[in-house]
Amino acid sequence: MPSPPTASLLIPATGQGDGGTAFAIIGSNLAEASVAFGKCKATDVYVHDSGMLLVGLTPSRQAGVEVEVSVMTSVGSCTLPERFIYDKT
Helix, strand or coil, X not given: CCCCCEEEEEECCEEECCCCCEEEEEEECCCCCEEEECCEECEEEEXXXXXXXXXXXXXXXXXCCEECEEEXXXXXXXXXXXXXXXXXX
16 A cells, blocks of 8 residues: 655755746655645656655745645645745836
8 A cells, every 4th residue: 555655855945936947846645646835736747666756846926925735645744844935126
C-alpha cells in the first residue's frame, strides 16, 4: 500500500507575484503529486522517477503575500515547514 507524501524542503522560498517561479520540493512518496501555494495550484509539475524530487512553476498571487505550500497525492497530503513569500515588486 502506498504511503502518504512527505516534504521537507522548498527551494526557493520566495518568488515573483506574477507567478512562473521555478521551484523544487524534496521529500518522499511524491509520485503523481500536485502542489498548492495557498489555494492556487502550481503548474508544470514534474516528479522525478525516484519520487523524492518534485519541480514546477508557482501560480500567480498578490505581491507581499505569504502562503502555505501543500503537496497532495491520492493517499494523503502534507504541508511544508516553511511558507512561500511572493516578493513585492
